[in-house]
Amino acid sequence: MQYEAPQTLDAALSLLAGATGQARILAGGTDIMVQLHMDTTDPDMLVDIKNISELRAITETDGAFTIGAVTTGAELGENEAVKKMWPGVVEGLELIGSTQVQGRATIGGNLCNASPAADVIPALIAANAITNVVGPNGSREVAAEDIPVGPGKTSLAQDEIVVSISFPARGARAGDAYLRFIPRTEMDIAVVGVGISLEVDEAGVCTQARVGLGAVAEKALLVPEAAATLIGTSLDDAAMEKLAAAISAACRPINDRRGTIEFRTDVAGVMARRTAKIAYDRAVG
Amino acid sequence: MAKQHVTTTVNNDEFEFLCEPKASMLDVLRDELNLTGSKEGCATGDCGACSVVMDGRLVCSCLVLGVEMEGKSIETIEGMADGEKLHPLQQQFLDHAALQCGICTPGVLVAAKALLEKNPDPTETEVRYWLAGNLCRCTGYDKIIRAVMDAAKEMRAA
Numbered sequence: 001m002q003y004e005a006p007q008t009l010d011a012a013l014s015l016l017a018g019a020t021g022q023a024r025i026l027a028g029g030t031d032i033m034v035q036l037h038m039d040t041t042d043p044d045m046l047v048d049i050k051n052i053s054e055l056r057a058i059t060e061t062d063g064a065f066t067i068g069a070v071t072t073g074a075e076l077g078e079n080e081a082v083k084k085m086w087p088g089v090v091e092g093l094e095l096i097g098s099t100q101v102q103g104r105a106t107i108g109g110n111l112c113n114a115s116p117a118a119d120v121i122p123a124l125i126a127a128n129a130i131t132n133v134v135g136p137n138g139s140r141e142v143a144a145e146d147i148p149v150g151p152g153k154t155s156l157a158q159d160e161i162v163v164s165i166s167f168p169a170r171g172a173r174a175g176d177a178y179l180r181f182i183p184r185t186e187m188d189i190a191v192v193g194v195g196i197s198l199e200v201d202e203a204g205v206c207t208q209a210r211v212g213l214g215a216v217a218e219k220a221l222l223v224p225e226a227a228a229t230l231i232g233t234s235l236d237d238a239a240m241e242k243l244a245a246a247i248s249a250a251c252r253p254i255n256d257r258r259g260t261i262e263f264r265t266d267v268a269g270v271m272a273r274r275t276a277k278i279a280y281d282r283a284v285g
Numbered sequence: 286m287a288k289q290h291v292t293t294t295v296n297n298d299e300f301e302f303l304c305e306p307k308a309s310m311l312d313v314l315r316d317e318l319n320l321t322g323s324k325e326g327c328a329t330g331d332c333g334a335c336s337v338v339m340d341g342r343l344v345c346s347c348l349v350l351g352v353e354m355e356g357k358s359i360e361t362i363e364g365m366a367d368g369e370k371l372h373p374l375q376q377q378f379l380d381h382a383a384l385q386c387g388i389c390t391p392g393v394l395v396a397a398k399a400l401l402e403k404n405p406d407p408t409e410t411e412v413r414y415w416l417a418g419n420l421c422r423c424t425g426y427d428k429i430i431r432a433v434m435d436a437a438k439e440m441r442a443a
Contacts, residue, residue, distance in 0.1 A: 001306045001307050003289060003306040003350065003352045005352075005353075005355070018343055026350075027351060028348075029348055029353075030330055030348050032351070033309065033329075033347065033348040033349070034329045034330060034348070036307060037309075037328050037329060037347070038329070046306070046350075048350075048353065050353075061323075077420050097418065098330075098331075098333060098345075098417055098418020098419075099399075099400075099415050099416075099417070099418050100330065100333055100336055100343050100344050100345040100348075100396070100418045101330055101345070101348070103339075103342035103343050103344045103416065104342075104345075104348055104349070112375065118299070185302065185329075186414060187417050187418060206364060222415065234295040252309060
């Protein structure tokens with residue numbers, strides 16, 4: 001295996017374009033290092049993208065944030081401006097692994113690892129996050145929900161790199177949240193994960209909503225039917241019932257050692273109600 | 286693939302070595318630099334026995350490639366005591382009998398030191414969450430937590 005750590009995006013793209021055999025991108029390494037150890041991956045080349053400045057930057061323009069793909073959980077958790085605007089995204093990323101893993105695991109890595117149970121992906125979907133991708137033919141923008149296509153599989157080509165993730169500016173009365181269910185309190189993989197982002201008007205009526213749902217399908221899902229149950233309401237009990245029903249209807253989970261189909265389908269509705277309440281309280285302020 | 290030349294700093298000493306691209310930092314620390322204080326528990330980032338600080342961040346050295354040490358500054362358990370003088374955390378671990386088999390202890394100490402540098406006055410809950418990535422199968426954690434709390438108190442008074 002060849003290891004390369006280019007300093008520029010162009011150099012990284014050239015390495016990927018010129019690779020013979022399998023080339024993989026190394027971000028924080030918290031997934032790839034495990035796969036290397038377990039012999040479940042054997043790339044011919046690893047391209048470490050952590051030294052590329054564009055991938056490290058966090059910028060804000062008129063309320064719209066762009067977060068470099070190799071920003072770690074620890075780094076994002078220390079960014080007060082992002083935490084204030086997108087607390088749900090930050091809490092999703094910060095839930096991944098231990099303190100040690102937080103020092104390495106990146107926002108772009110969690111997205112591109114494409115685990116169905118990834119914690120940051122439902123929060124990114126809810127936030128309407130846009131992934132800025134570059135490849136040999138230039139750059140393109142991909143909605144966060146369109147990156148994963150199945151367990152460990154993305155829509156990206158081998159010679160493409162996620163540079164950053166952009167978040168749209170939004171009004172003052174807006175909030176987001178991410179909650180997951182795990183059988184313990186820390187250091188576990190989501191049995192269900194729900195991200196919700198919403199905006200309210202002066203009367204506290206929800207005007208916009210997006211819902212991301214994780215760990216209950218082959219990939220994290222955008223659930224517009226669930227978002228629709230919130231719009232026009234103040235998240236009263238009737239709306240919460242409809243939200244839970246819409247969420248459960250969107251679930252198509254598997255049975256595994258972490259949860260049964262029935263359990264996941266039911267708990268997803270419960271978690272959605274709780275997540276919506278937190279996002280709403282943050283939006284109302 | 287040929288080995289790659291790496292220059293790095295470990296516990297304020299500069300090291301140069303030739304590194305297999307697939308070798309982890311933990312492999313390099315133990316087998317190349319003979320710093321065997323960092324332990325391999327799981328090699329998958331779950332147990333924390335290989336914890337080190339790299340450029341100010343607590344990390345699992347099993348989840349970092351040796352070649353990624355290039356230009357970095359690493360702190361391991363070997364750099365914790367000042368000569369023969371133990372760090373307050375190390376002394377409190379002895380006083381509290383906060384270790385039994387000792388395999389997890391270097392990682393716990395490195396992680397606890399990183400916490401106290403960031404937060405000198407943590408609550409017990411904060412200590413427990415910070416150390417959630419350091420597994421100990423002997424002590425039941427309580428003595429570890431008490432040792433860290435008392436070391437924090439001692440260090441604040443110093």
